[in-house]
Amino acid sequence: MAKKNRSLTYEFTKGIVKENPLLVLLLGTCPALAVTTSAWNGLGMGLAATFVLVLANIVISALRNVIPDRVRIPSYITIIASLVTILQLLLQAYLPDLNRSLGIYIPLITVNCIILGRAEAFANRRTIIASLMDGLGMGVGFTLALFIIGSVREILGYGTFFGMGLPYIGGDYVLQPILIFALPPGGFAVYGLLIALSQKLSNRLYAQTPAPILDKEHYPGSVLVGSAFGSDGKLAYPVVSQEKEPSAGDAGRKESF
Amino acid sequence: MIDIAKILFTVILINNIVLSQFLGVCSFLGLTTNLKNSMGMSLAVVFVMVVSSAITYPIYTYLLVPNNLEYLQTVVFILIIASAVQVLEAIIKKSMPPLYKAMGIYLPLITTNCAILGIMLLNIQESYTFVQAIINGFGAGVSFMLAMFLFAGVRQKMSEANIPEFFKGMPSVLVAAAIVSVSFNGFKGVIENIFG
Amino acid sequence: MPAKDNKNKTPLIDRGIMPVVILTVITIVCVAALAFVSSITEDARKAQELQASFAIQLELFPEADEFLQIPLDDIAAKFPSITQIVQAIDSSGGSLGYVVTAEGNGYGGELPATVGYDTDGNIVGVRFDVSAETAGYGQNAGKPDFYEQFSSFNASQTLTADSSSSDTVIDALTGSTRTTNAIVAAINDASGAFQLME
Numbered sequence: 001m002a003k004k005n006r007s008l009t010y011e012f013t014k015g016i017v018k019e020n021p022l023l024v025l026l027l028g029t030c031p032a033l034a035v036t037t038s039a040w041n042g043l044g045m046g047l048a049a050t051f052v053l054v055l056a057n058i059v060i061s062a063l064r065n066v067i068p069d070r071v072r073i074p075s076y077i078t079i080i081a082s083l084v085t086i087l088q089l090l091l092q093a094y095l096p097d098l099n100r101s102l103g104i105y106i107p108l109i110t111v112n113c114i115i116l117g118r119a120e121a122f123a124n125r126r127t128i129i130a131s132l133m134d135g136l137g138m139g140v141g142f143t144l145a146l147f148i149i150g151s152v153r154e155i156l157g158y159g160t161f162f163g164m165g166l167p168y169i170g171g172d173y174v175l176q177p178i179l180i181f182a183l184p185p186g187g188f189a190v191y192g193l194l195i196a197l198s199q200k201l202s203n204r205l206y207a208q209t210p211a212p213i214l215d216k217e218h219y220p221g222s223v224l225v226g227s228a229f230g231s232d233g234k235l236a237y238p239v240v241s242q243e244k245e246p247s248a249g250d251a252g253r254k255e256s257f
Numbered sequence: 258m259i260d261i262a263k264i265l266f267t268v269i270l271i272n273n274i275v276l277s278q279f280l281g282v283c284s285f286l287g288l289t290t291n292l293k294n295s296m297g298m299s300l301a302v303v304f305v306m307v308v309s310s311a312i313t314y315p316i317y318t319y320l321l322v323p324n325n326l327e328y329l330q331t332v333v334f335i336l337i338i339a340s341a342v343q344v345l346e347a348i349i350k351k352s353m354p355p356l357y358k359a360m361g362i363y364l365p366l367i368t369t370n371c372a373i374l375g376i377m378l379l380n381i382q383e384s385y386t387f388v389q390a391i392i393n394g395f396g397a398g399v400s401f402m403l404a405m406f407l408f409a410g411v412r413q414k415m416s417e418a419n420i421p422e423f424f425k426g427m428p429s430v431l432v433a434a435a436i437v438s439v440s441f442n443g444f445k446g447v448i449e450n451i452f453g
Numbered sequence: 454m455p456a457k458d459n460k461n462k463t464p465l466i467d468r469g470i471m472p473v474v475i476l477t478v479i480t481i482v483c484v485a486a487l488a489f490v491s492s493i494t495e496d497a498r499k500a501q502e503l504q505a506s507f508a509i510q511l512e513l514f515p516e517a518d519e520f521l522q523i524p525l526d527d528i529a530a531k532f533p534s535i536t537q538i539v540q541a542i543d544s545s546g547g548s549l550g551y552v553v554t555a556e557g558n559g560y561g562g563e564l565p566a567t568v569g570y571d572t573d574g575n576i577v578g579v580r581f582d583v584s585a586e587t588a589g590y591g592q593n594a595g596k597p598d599f600y601e602q603f604s605s606f607n608a609s610q611t612l613t614a615d616s617s618s619s620d621t622v623i624d625a626l627t628g629s630t631r632t633t634n635a636i637v638a639a640i641n642d643a644s645g646a647f648q649l650m651e
Contacts, residue, residue: 026427029286030371034279067479068472074339075479077368081332082483086490089328093497096505104378107331111369113283184277185438192431200423328491329484 015137033187042150046143057135157182281372303398310394513569557635561585566639574608591632
C-alpha cells in the first residue's frame, strides 16, 4: 500500500467494495438513513450524489493548483453547492417525482461528507482522470449500498419492490410487511446489520467505535470527515503516504478519508 | 405562545432531529463515545443554529426572493453558515476562552453537519416567520443535544457489554440507535392531544 | 497543495489578497453557471409546477400557460358548493376561459366536478372525481363516453336528468340516480357561479 500511483482501475474498484463509502469509510450516513425508504429512492439518491461527486472531483482536481490553501474549504464548498443546485434545477425540470420523494436531501448532498471528504483526500492532489475514476467508484459503491438498504427496507417495510407488490406478502397471506423497517428505527437497524454483514464477509473489523472525530494532533488543519478509526485512535487500515512534498503546515496530513 | 411551544415540542421530541429526521447523524455516531465531546458539540450546534437562522432568514426573504434568485438558496446558505462559524470561532476565542476550550474546536466541523443546513432549509420550507425560525433553530440544537446525551449514556453502558464479534463497532452502535429511535416513536400523536 | 513555509517565496496564489480574489472569481463563475442553468431549465420547471398544481385544469385547457386563482368570496355566499375557480391564461396573456370546481353530494360522499368554460360560456369539458362512488355504476361517470356529452352545453343552460322537465336533459347514468343528480347539481352550481362572474 506504499505504492504511489495505483492503476486507474484500482481507483475505480476500491470505491465499490474495499473502501465503500457507506460501509467502510462510514461517510454519507445522513442520506443513507433518510431516503432509503424504498429501492427507487435509494437508487435515485445514489445516482444524484454520484453525479455531484464525479463533477466535483473533476473540477476540484482541475483547479488543484489554482485554489490557495487558505481558502480551500470555502472554495470547495462553493463549487459543490453550485453543482448540487444545478442538479436540483435539472431534477425539478425533468424528474419532478424523484425531486419530490428525495425532498430536502437533495440540497443536503452539499454537506454530504463523501464529496467534501474525497475532495480533501484525493481530488486536490491527484490528476483529473484519477479523480474521475475515484469519484465514479465511490459513487457506484454508495449507490449500491443505498440500493441494498432501500430494497431491504421497502420489502420488509411495505412488501413492495420498486412499487410493485410482491407475491405472498401482504393482503391475506401469513407474511405481512413490518412497517417499522420503513420508519427511522428500521433505517438505523438495517444499516447497522448491513455493516455487520460486510464486516463478516470481508473478515475485517474496520468499523470500530471511532476515536473523537476532530483529532487535531494527527490532522492539523484538515477537515476531518468520516470515522474510519480503530479503537486505538489510529486509522483502521494502512495509509498512503502523501504525494506532494510535505510542508510545515501539512506535516500531519495523510490521505485522510 | 402555544405556537412556540408547539414548534419546540415537535422538533425536540416528536421529530427529533437526529432520531427521526436523520440530520446530524455523522457527529451523532462519532462523538457520542464521550460525554464531554457530546456536550461541546451540542453547545456549538445550538449557537450556530440560532445565529445561522437569524442570518439566513432575512437574507432569503429580503434579498433572494424579491430578486427571483431562489435557486441561489443552497449556495448562499452554506456560505453563510461557513462564515458564521468562522466569525463565531474568532469571537469566542477572543472573548470567552473557557467556552472556547469547551466547544470551540467543534465549530469547524459544524459547517459540514447536515443538521444546520437542513434546519435552515426547513425554516424556509415550513414558511416560518423570523421568530419561529429562530425558535426552530434553537429547538433543533436542543433536540440534537438531547439525542447526543441520551445516546452517550447508552454507549457508555454498551462499552461494558459483551458484543458478538462482527457486531463490534458501528453495527452495535447503529442497532442501539435504532432502539433509542423506537422509544422516540412513542411521542407521535402526543402533540395534538396536548395542544388541542 | 502548494507549500507555504518551506520555500523562500510563497507562490503567487497564496500572496496577499490573491486568495480572496481567487475565491471571489470562483464564486462569480459558479453563480454565473447557476444563472445559466436556471434560465435554460426555466420553461421546463414552470411546466412541471403547473402540472403539479393544476393537473385537471391542464386537461381541460392544454394550451394554458398559467392559471390565476379567482377569489371565491361573493360567489361562495350564493353557491357554497364551489371550492375553486381559476382563470386559464394563454401565453400571450389572453383569457382562455375559466375552470370551476364544485362539490356535489354523491352516493359515497363528496363528488368534485371540475367544469371548464370558454369565454362564451360554452363548456369545453368536465372531469369528475368518482373515487367514492360505486364501481360499475357511479364510477362510470369517470369514463369519457359519459362526460363527453357535457361539452355540447353552455353555462346558460340548466341541466337535469329528468326527461319530463323543460330544462336541458342529459343522458343519465344507468342505475345511479344519486350520482347523476349530484353531478347535475354540481354542474348547475358551477354554471351559476360562472354566470355570476361575467
